[in-house]
Amino acid sequence: MARYIFWRLADSIPTVLLVLTLVFIAMRILPGDPAIAALGDNALPDQIAVFREKMGLNVPLWRQYLNFLHGVVTLDLGRSLISNTPVVNLLAHHLPYTIELTIAATLIGVTAGIPMGVLAATHRNRPADSAVRLYSLVGYAIPDFYLGALLLIVFSLNLGWFPINGGGDDFPSRMYHIVLPALTLAFLKSAFMGKLARTSLLEVFGKDYVRTARAKGAREGRVIYRHALRNAMLPLTTGLGMSLLATLSGSVAVELVFNRPGIGTLLISGISERDYAVIQGGVIVFALFVVVVNLMIDLLYIVVDPRIRVQ
Amino acid sequence: MTAPLLRIENLSVEFGPRANPIRVVDDVSFEIEAGGSVGVVGESGSGKSMTSLSILRLVPEPPGRISGGRILFDGADLLALPRNQMPDIRGRDVAMIFQEPMSSLNPVMTIGDQIGEAILLHQDLNSAQRRKRVLELLRLVGIPDPAGRIDAYPHQFSGGMRQRVMIAMAVACNPRLLIADEPTTALDVTIQAQVLALLKDVRQRLGTAILLISHDLGIIADSCERVVVMYAGRVVEEGDVRSIFRNPAHPYTRALLKSIPRLDDERDRLYQIPGSVPLAGSVTQGCAFRARCPLRVETCAVDRPPLFAFGPSHKAACWVTAEAAQARSAAEASP
Numbered sequence: 001m002a003r004y005i006f007w008r009l010a011d012s013i014p015t016v017l018l019v020l021t022l023v024f025i026a027m028r029i030l031p032g033d034p035a036i037a038a039l040g041d042n043a044l045p046d047q048i049a050v051f052r053e054k055m056g057l058n059v060p061l062w063r064q065y066l067n068f069l070h071g072v073v074t075l076d077l078g079r080s081l082i083s084n085t086p087v088v089n090l091l092a093h094h095l096p097y098t099i100e101l102t103i104a105a106t107l108i109g110v111t112a113g114i115p116m117g118v119l120a121a122t123h124r125n126r127p128a129d130s131a132v133r134l135y136s137l138v139g140y141a142i143p144d145f146y147l148g149a150l151l152l153i154v155f156s157l158n159l160g161w162f163p164i165n166g167g168g169d170d171f172p173s174r175m176y177h178i179v180l181p182a183l184t185l186a187f188l189k190s191a192f193m194g195k196l197a198r199t200s201l202l203e204v205f206g207k208d209y210v211r212t213a214r215a216k217g218a219r220e221g222r223v224i225y226r227h228a229l230r231n232a233m234l235p236l237t238t239g240l241g242m243s244l245l246a247t248l249s250g251s252v253a254v255e256l257v258f259n260r261p262g263i264g265t266l267l268i269s270g271i272s273e274r275d276y277a278v279i280q281g282g283v284i285v286f287a288l289f290v291v292v293v294n295l296m297i298d299l300l301y302i303v304v305d306p307r308i309r310v311q
Numbered sequence: 312m313t314a315p316l317l318r319i320e321n322l323s324v325e326f327g328p329r330a331n332p333i334r335v336v337d338d339v340s341f342e343i344e345a346g347g348s349v350g351v352v353g354e355s356g357s358g359k360s361m362t363s364l365s366i367l368r369l370v371p372e373p374p375g376r377i378s379g380g381r382i383l384f385d386g387a388d389l390l391a392l393p394r395n396q397m398p399d400i401r402g403r404d405v406a407m408i409f410q411e412p413m414s415s416l417n418p419v420m421t422i423g424d425q426i427g428e429a430i431l432l433h434q435d436l437n438s439a440q441r442r443k444r445v446l447e448l449l450r451l452v453g454i455p456d457p458a459g460r461i462d463a464y465p466h467q468f469s470g471g472m473r474q475r476v477m478i479a480m481a482v483a484c485n486p487r488l489l490i491a492d493e494p495t496t497a498l499d500v501t502i503q504a505q506v507l508a509l510l511k512d513v514r515q516r517l518g519t520a521i522l523l524i525s526h527d528l529g530i531i532a533d534s535c536e537r538v539v540v541m542y543a544g545r546v547v548e549e550g551d552v553r554s555i556f557r558n559p560a561h562p563y564t565r566a567l568l569k570s571i572p573r574l575d576d577e578r579d580r581l582y583q584i585p586g587s588v589p590l591a592g593s594v595t596q597g598c599a600f601r602a603r604c605p606l607r608v609e610t611c612a613v614d615r616p617p618l619f620a621f622g623p624s625h626k627a628a629c630w631v632t633a634e635a636a637q638a639r640s641a642a643e644a645s646p
Contacts, residue, residue, distance in 0.1 A: 207414060208409060208411050208414040208415040209414065209415055209416055209417040209418070211369060211409070211415070212409065212415045212416065212417070212477070212480075213417070213428075214367075214369055214398075214401065215367055215369060215401055215402065215406070215407040215409075216401060216402035216406070216428065216429040216432060216480060216481075216483075217398045217399065217400070217401040217402035217403060217429070217432045217433060218398065218428065218432060219395075219398045222432075226428075227417055227420075230417075230419050230420070231417070231418065231419055233419075304419070305418075305419060306418075306419055306421075306464045306466075307418065307464065307466050
């Protein structure tokens with residue numbers, strides 16, 4: 001097992017390298033000179049020359065690439081063109097907000113979604129099942145930025161129960177600020193996980209080992225939670241990975257709606273201000289997030305499925 | 312005579328809509344003595360598996376349902392019990408093993424946990440005592456190195472070993488009846504023999520009555536005292552193994568016996584029964600076997616034959632052979 005983990009970790013190194021290379025290439029093939037983009041059309045030639053020198057754009061491409069990789073490894077992603085703050089500092093400030101939002105949304109979504117799936121699967125074609133299916137349908141259909149705005153208007157503006165924007169400072173205030181954005185993202189997640197849990201459970205219910213469990217005298221609760229759900233965890237783990245990534249992209253819009261200082265907000269403002277270094281840093285963080293989530297899901301499989309464990 | 316351990320009376324199982332049901336088990340009755348062994352034989356679709364699932368009320372509902380009859384276990388009707396009392400019977404009094412040892416064990420639980428669960432559900436033992444008992448059971452069913460295997464997962468076992476695990480799980484609480492639904496069908500021939508020998512051994516050691524479901528008359532002849540032959544959801548013949556094999560009374564049983572390959576056989580082609588099993592529920596009138604029967608007469612299409620007595624413990628549902636047997640005994644009676 002330790003070997004599997006080691007190899008899986010080693011395996012993600014080329015992936016990360018590929019991702020970084022893609023980011024590097026993408027930033028270089030963007031139309032226009034970054035110097036002109038940053039300084040504007042009316043920049044003087046010597047201004048541009050200074051800028052190019054400062055950004056390391058005057059060396060051959062392969063040197064730029066190596067410098068870029070070196071920068072990533074030493075956590076030096078350059079400085080924001082606008083605020084002159086090191087990009088790493090900006091990311092370090094914004095990342096916790098995005099991570100806590102993703103975690104909160106996932107916790108709520110999973111703890112609401114899976115029991116709903118169980119309810120639907122055990123009450124197949126009965127009112128409870130129809131209700132869960134309707135919920136899933138609505139969850140899929142409603143865009144998260146719209147739902148976020150809706151919640152914001154109702155619970156923050158009209159009722160005044162929750163703050164209108166920001167991310168909070170100390171822990172209680174951060175948890176207070178996170179409620180509405182997390183619920184917004186959790187809605188789609190619970191719809192997705194609920195539907196997936198229902199389908200996976202219905203499939204598992206037809207398996208021979210579920211009949212075996214009943215034949216030895218296990219009661220329904222035990223059959224569902226000890227036998228069926230543990231097997232349904234395999235597709236649910238895959239689903240969780242997909243859903244985590246969806247939450248990440250969803251968080252960009254939701255952070256914007258709630259004006260939370262997350263990576264999404266940072267990225268959006270970087271794009272609107274043509275702040276190359278910030279965009280590059282944000283994209284790297286998102287890409288690494290995808291790699292890390294996939295790694296975590298793969299490691300989670302080991303916990304869930306003993307057949308992977310022993311190989 | 313003492314009351315039998317299990318008596319199935321007029322059991323019917325239906326599938327599909329209530330208004331237009333398909334009857335897959337039709338008025339089936341037979342019984343098993345305590346410690347006895349009964350084999351139920353029949354082709355696929357004869358209703359033998361549904362009959363066995365009915366005993367534990369494990370018929371998948373919907374689409375199926377037990378639509379009539381009684382199943383008396385120790386004198387009490389299992390079909391009349393509240394649904395939530397069935398788990399107390401399952402595994403404790405009546406245990407069951409299935410055809411597919413590959414898929415009948417939970418892939419994400421160790422076999423020790425799965426056997427231990429059967430004990431946990433019915434007996435008041437702490438976890439150390441349970442583990443000890445599981446080791447005992449693994450030894451009983453002939454798993455080599457029980458201590459080393461108890462924490463292994465099903466995929467680490469071969470088919471035959473998994474079926475041994477299933478048997479260990481089934482006999483964990485010393486049930487009085489063990490239902491084995493095609494326990495060897497998915498196994499190699501040599502492993503089949505080992506598993507059957509194990510079942511016999513379990514029966515002798517623990518005094519468990521065995522209901523063995525199989526499509527293979529050879530297996531039944533080898534392991535059971537009594538035989539129930541099913542065809543299209545009905546019992547067509549029932550009796551002790553000896554009389555059924557010596558004097559099969561139903562044309563279907565005769566045909567089944569004829570189709571068993573024999574070593575001293577000089578035929579180059581095996582006998583096969585012409586035609587095929589009628590679709591479940593398609594025969595509502597007369598004898599279900601008549602379309603494939605070499606002896607059929609007009610009555611067979613009209614009236615359903617009851618089980619006629621052919622001996623002290625031998626019954627068969629055939630108009631033609633019953634009449635012949637009657638004529639023979641009448642001739643013997645008047646010299």
